[in-house]
Amino acid sequence: MPDRLITSLVMMTSLGKGIATGYLVFVALGLIIAFGVLWSTKRGRREGGQGVDIERAERAEPWWGVFVVVLLAILLGMTIWRAPWFAEGDDPRDVQVQVTGIQFGFLVQPTTVKAGQNVQFNVTSKDVNHAIALFNPQGQMIMNVQAVPEYTISRSYTFTEPGTYTIRCFEFCGYQHHKMIYPAFQVTA
Amino acid sequence: MMTTAVPPVAPGALPYDDAEMPLSLVQTRTRRFVLRVIWSSTAFLVVAGILGLLLRLRQGEVISMGDNFWYAVMTAHGLGAFIAWAGFFLMGITFWVLMKVGMPLRSFVLPEVMYWSMMLGVVGIVLTTLLSGFGGSWVFLYPLPFFSAGQWSDTVTGIFSTSVLLAGVSILAYCAAVLQTCLSPALKAEKDTLGQRIGLTFGFGLLFPSRFKTKRGKIPYPVLPFAVNAVDMFLATLPFALLLVFNIVQSVNNGFSINVLLAGNLLWAFGHPVVYLLLFPAAATYYYLIPRYAGRELVAGKAVAVAWLIALTMNLFVWAHHLYMNYPDGENVQQTLGTIMQPTTYALVLPSALSLYSIAATIYRSNFQWNVTSKFLVAGIVSWLVAGLQGIINATAAFQDTLHNTLWIVGHFHNMAFLNMGLLIFGAMYAFLPELMGRPWWNERLGSWHLWGTIVGAYGWVTCQMIQGLEGAPRRWAVLPSEYLTLTHISLGFLALLVAAQLVFAYNLWTTLRRSPFDDPKAVSVLGGTQR
Numbered sequence: 001m002p003d004r005l006i007t008s009l010v011m012m013t014s015l016g017k018g019i020a021t022g023y024l025v026f027v028a029l030g031l032i033i034a035f036g037v038l039w040s041t042k043r044g045r046r047e048g049g050q051g052v053d054i055e056r057a058e059r060a061e062p063w064w065g066v067f068v069v070v071l072l073a074i075l076l077g078m079t080i081w082r083a084p085w086f087a088e089g090d091d092p093r094d095v096q097v098q099v100t101g102i103q104f105g106f107l108v109q110p111t112t113v114k115a116g117q118n119v120q121f122n123v124t125s126k127d128v129n130h131a132i133a134l135f136n137p138q139g140q141m142i143m144n145v146q147a148v149p150e151y152t153i154s155r156s157y158t159f160t161e162p163g164t165y166t167i168r169c170f171e172f173c174g175y176q177h178h179k180m181i182y183p184a185f186q187v188t189a
Numbered sequence: 190m191m192t193t194a195v196p197p198v199a200p201g202a203l204p205y206d207d208a209e210m211p212l213s214l215v216q217t218r219t220r221r222f223v224l225r226v227i228w229s230s231t232a233f234l235v236v237a238g239i240l241g242l243l244l245r246l247r248q249g250e251v252i253s254m255g256d257n258f259w260y261a262v263m264t265a266h267g268l269g270a271f272i273a274w275a276g277f278f279l280m281g282i283t284f285w286v287l288m289k290v291g292m293p294l295r296s297f298v299l300p301e302v303m304y305w306s307m308m309l310g311v312v313g314i315v316l317t318t319l320l321s322g323f324g325g326s327w328v329f330l331y332p333l334p335f336f337s338a339g340q341w342s343d344t345v346t347g348i349f350s351t352s353v354l355l356a357g358v359s360i361l362a363y364c365a366a367v368l369q370t371c372l373s374p375a376l377k378a379e380k381d382t383l384g385q386r387i388g389l390t391f392g393f394g395l396l397f398p399s400r401f402k403t404k405r406g407k408i409p410y411p412v413l414p415f416a417v418n419a420v421d422m423f424l425a426t427l428p429f430a431l432l433l434v435f436n437i438v439q440s441v442n443n444g445f446s447i448n449v450l451l452a453g454n455l456l457w458a459f460g461h462p463v464v465y466l467l468l469f470p471a472a473a474t475y476y477y478l479i480p481r482y483a484g485r486e487l488v489a490g491k492a493v494a495v496a497w498l499i500a501l502t503m504n505l506f507v508w509a510h511h512l513y514m515n516y517p518d519g520e521n522v523q524q525t526l527g528t529i530m531q532p533t534t535y536a537l538v539l540p541s542a543l544s545l546y547s548i549a550a551t552i553y554r555s556n557f558q559w560n561v562t563s564k565f566l567v568a569g570i571v572s573w574l575v576a577g578l579q580g581i582i583n584a585t586a587a588f589q590d591t592l593h594n595t596l597w598i599v600g601h602f603h604n605m606a607f608l609n610m611g612l613l614i615f616g617a618m619y620a621f622l623p624e625l626m627g628r629p630w631w632n633e634r635l636g637s638w639h640l641w642g643t644i645v646g647a648y649g650w651v652t653c654q655m656i657q658g659l660e661g662a663p664r665r666w667a668v669l670p671s672e673y674l675t676l677t678h679i680s681l682g683f684l685a686l687l688v689a690a691q692l693v694f695a696y697n698l699w700t701t702l703r704r705s706p707f708d709d710p711k712a713v714s715v716l717g718g719t720q721r
Contacts, residue, residue, distance in 0.1 A: 011660040011672065016591045019582055020659055030574045037549045038567065041557035049484050049556035057550040058490040061543060065492050068542040072535040075585065080531055082587035085516040085524040103338055122518075128333045129449070131514065131594060133663065139672060141661035144514060144593045149332070149449050151517035168670075170594040170663050172326050174338050175257035178666035 013140045084145075084155070093120040093156060099167070101130030101147040104176035106167055112186040113159065120156045125149045130180070131171035137163035144170055159187045215293045219284055222300055224625050226281025227618070229304075230274050233311060237269030238691065245650075245684060248669050249677040257340045259667040260324030265315060267327030272356055273311045275610050276463070279470040280307075280363045282617055283415055284370070285625070286470075286477045290409035292375045299366035307359035313352025321345045326665060328460060331452035334436060347440030354433040357426050357459075360466065364426075367419035371412055377404040390416045391501065392494030410487050411473035413497040414540075418469035421462055421504040429459030450523065453515060457508035464602075465504055467610045472544050474617055475570060479548050482563040488550035489543075496540040507534040513586045514593050527586055534584040541577045545570065561636035565616030568644055569609050576605035579655075594665070596673075597658025600651040608647050615643070615694070628704055635697040642690025649683030 012020070044051065080086070094117040100107040102125065113119050123132055123145045130147040134157070145155045159165075165187060169180035240262045246252045247259055254262070280303060284294055294300065317323040322341045325334045334346040371390045378385040379402040388394065392413050394401035432455040439445045480487050509526035516524045548570055557563065579601040582588055592598060619636060623629050630636065653676045658664075662673045669677060 013591055015588065016659040016661075019588055019591060023578060023582060026578050027575055030578065031571070034549070034571050034574065037553050040554045041552060041559075044554035045556050047554060047556075049554070052550075052554045054485070054488055054550075057488050057553070061488075061490055061492040061546055061550070064546045065496070065539060065543055068538060072532075072538060072581070075581070076532055076535060079585050079587040080528065083527060083531070084514065084586065084589060085527065087587075103336060128336045129330050129453075133594075133661070135661065139661070141591065141595075144590050146514040148515055148517060151450070151515075151520065153514075153516060154518050168663060172260075172330065172333070172594075172665040174333065174336065175260055175324060175340050176338070177260075178256075178663075178668045 011139045013142065088154070088156060091118050091156070094118045095120070097121050099123045099132050099147070100126055101132070101169065101173070101180075102126040103128065103174050104169075104180040106130075106132065106169075106180070106182040108167070108182055108185060111184065112188060115159050115162045115187050115189055118156055118158045120154055121145065122152050122154050123147045124152045128173050129171045130169050130173050133168045133170040134185070135166040135168065136161065137165065146171060162187050162189045216288060218297060219288050219294055220625055222297065222304070223281050223285045223621075226277060226304060227622075227625070229308065230278035230281065233269055233273035233277065236315075237266050237274055238688075240266035241270060242684060242688065245677070245681060247667060249681045250668075250674065251681065254667075256667050257322055257324050260326065260665075261318045261322050263665065264324055264326050264329075265318040268314050268353070268356070269311070271327070271467070271606060272463075273307065273314075275467050275606055275614060276360075277307055278614050278617075279467055279474075279610065280360075282474060282614075282621070283363070283367060283470050285621060286411055286474055287367070287370050287415060290411055290477065291405065292370050292373065292409075292412065294366065295369050295373050296366075299362045299369065302362040303359045303366060306355045306362065310352045310355030310357075310359060313348060313355065317341075317345050317349040317352060321348075323349045325349075328456060329436075330456070331432070331436070331447065331449060335439060343440045343443070347437050350433045350436040350440065354430060354437070357430050357433065360422055360426050361430075364419040364423040367415050368423075371416045371419070376408065378402070379404060392497055395494040396491050410476045410489055410493065413494065414469040414473040414476070414500075417497050417501045417504075418465055418473075420501060421469075422466050424505055425459045425462035428455045432456055450512075450515065450517070450520070453512055454508065454526075457511040458505075459508075461508050461511060462504050464605070465500075467606060468541075469500070471569070471573075471610045471613045472540070474613055475544070475548055475566065478562075478566055478616070478620055479551055479570075482558045482566070483551045483555035484558070485551060485555055487547055489547040492543050493547055496543040499536055500540040503533045503536045506530060507537060510534045510584050510586070513589050531584060531586055535581065538577065538581060541573065545574055545577075561630075561633055561640060562616050562619040564637075564640055565612050565619060568640065569612035569616060572604060572608035572612060576601060576609055579604060591661075592658065594663060595658035596654040596662040596664050599664045600654030600658060603647070603654070604651045608644075608651065611647075612643070615639070618698075622701075626702070628701060630697065631700040631704060632697055635693050639690050639694040639697065642686055642693065646683045646685075646687030646690055650680045650687060653677070653680035653683065 095110070095113050097113065097119055098107070098109045099121055121132070125147040127149060129149065132145050132147060133141050134143040136142050143155060143157055145153055147153070164183070165185040167182040167185060169177055173180065243252065243254065244259065244263055244266060247254045284300060288294065323345050324340060329349070334350070335343060372383070372386045374381065376386050376389050378389055385401060388401045389403060389408050390412060394403065394408050432452055435447050435452070476487055507530050509523065509530040512523060513527050516527065583592060583598065583601060619630060657673050657676050660673065662669055
């Protein structure tokens with residue numbers, strides 16, 4: 001079991017760990033407040049439920065709404081520019097990799113790139129919707145792109161680490177969906 | 190003996206409450222109708238739950254199952270659990286809560302259409318998935334229904350689409366029935382015009398009390414989420430119905446096809462709001478029940494009315510967050526929609542945040558009546574908070590490289606659907622069944638076992654899925670990569686506990702149904718006496 005937990009930490013990307021940390025912090029805060037409210041009913045029983053200024057609580061509600069809006073606005077400001085369609089830089093691409101999904105496999109061309117190269121993946125599909133999820137040699141998912149029939153979606157990535165990368169289909173595409181794996185995308189030194 | 194029915198609040202505290210309602214045929218028919226929906230939806234829960242368990246057992250390599258059958262089971266489980274159990278139950282209970290706040294049904298035509306179209310739709314879905322092998326998932330992302338790789342025919346796709354369309358008709362009938370009820374003369378508007386009724390139903394009476402007056406005092410808060418949901422689901426179901434009609438046409442005419450991106454947008458224009466088909470009636474039921482256990486009126490003011498107006502409008506403009514990863518080169522529409530719909534999705538946090546504030550303020554230092562029912566409700570409310578936080582994460586486009594189509598999403602919606610709406614549903618059963626059936630629950634201790642077994646079992650299971658998701662485990666894979674197997678096995682232990690808790694509930698319910706009728710007329714607060 002300890003080995004398993006260590007493996008989990010390795011498989012999560014830094015973004016995944018960040019999401020988990022932020023989520024747990026807010027859940028903890030929320031639970032503390034929730035249990036505080038529930039605990040207060042012990043006092044409420046002694047007071048016969050008459051110890052609270054209800055009108056004051058109602059007046060405070062809009063301010064709670066404002067607080068939530070401000071928090072969300074901050075999160076929006078921090079993240080919207082990192083949306084996949086904004087995150088693509090203007091750096092020149094060193095190599096183009098064509099990835100085509102077709103029930104139930106991927107056509108990848110070329111299959112080898114060099115570490116340090118800025119690689120543009122041009123992703124499409126011949127039949128139904130697929131998605132390419134790119135896993136690094138440690139098993140971390142580092143990129144996720146839809147493969148939509150009749151359209152191409154481009155996404156760039158600069159590989160820093162040589163090794164064998166795996167592509168898994170991440171959009172349900174039929175009864176062999178879980179076998180739609182390309183196990184041998186090579187990044188050389 | 191567990192005799193708890195919904196407790197009345199202090200006399201006069203809720204002038205709109207059932208105290209002034211006459212006992213009538215409408216109430217009796219409503220009771221029978223709601224009971225019928227409860228039993229039907231609970232039967233669907235049994236089937237959908239067993240199917241869900243089979244899915245996870247196969248992922249844990251405990252049982253074997255054909256690949257396509259696994260995906261067919263997945264399709265049936267998704268639609269069965271979400272629409273046929275939770276959605277259907279909450280659609281039915283809507284009319285009971287509305288009646289209790291003084292808004293009885295005006296007609297039983299639409300509710301009967303709702304009931305029978307859902308029943309027929311579910312039968313069709315079960316037949317086409319489990320018998321005919323349709324395994325396109327509950328979203329059956331176009332054009333997958335027509336690329337089955339030999340697993341099912343276009344005819345099956347047509348029948349499946351028709352069946353889902355029938356479920357859509359059920360939702361439309363429900364929405365129409367809710368609006369017919371909410372906009373009725375029961376509002377007792379001082380100036381009884383349609384404009385006044387609409388204004389009162391959607392909370393303008395709270396915002397502008399001098400312009401929207403009633404002879405009955407404040408409009409009951411549960412009316413707001415019910416009415417908002419009815420409008421939104423009516424509008425959101427229409428594009429989905431169009432997509433289903435396209436599927437039906439293509440199933441008989443192979444030359445017909447539609448644009449893939451258009452199909453995705455039509456799907457998600459319904460596929461996200463349908464979450465609120467569950468959440469908003471759940472919110473309304475919390476609004477109704479929590480004050481009764483707290484012994485005071487819901488602590489809510491104008492802010493809640495504003496929040497529901499935001500929900501009314503924004504709910505229809507959030508679908509593209511399901512298409513964040515569909516941003517084709519040279520096609521700016523999806524990127525623009527994605528950019529707009531991250532903040533609109535965030536805006537939908539407000540109704541939840543303000544509702545949670547109102548409920549918390551209602552409970553705070555109240556003389557709260559703790560029993561199995563209220564504990565189920567409180568557990569559901571806490572889950573609303575937890576799952577809501579997950580929802581904010583999911584709505585953030587920048588996080589999709591890590592979250593898109595992973596088991597995190599599956600864990601999230603089970604957290605929301607089962608541990609929020611599901612716990613509310615169980616709470617509503619404990620609260621309402623004594624007065625609906627005219628007999629008390631048999632055993633409170635078994636109710637507590639049901640509660641804690643469900644909470645520990647379900648949270649253990651969804652937490653495993655969420656961790657797996659953050660590790661990159663894909664959703665909708667019949668066989669997961671081996672590195673995820675350990676957590677799948679751990680989750681099966683929690684699922685065993687969850688199943689055991691439901692068996693305890695079933696035994697308690699079965700024994701309750703076999704006991705003698707209720708003999709305490711005071712506990713049957715609404716109907717004014719024992720009802721058979």
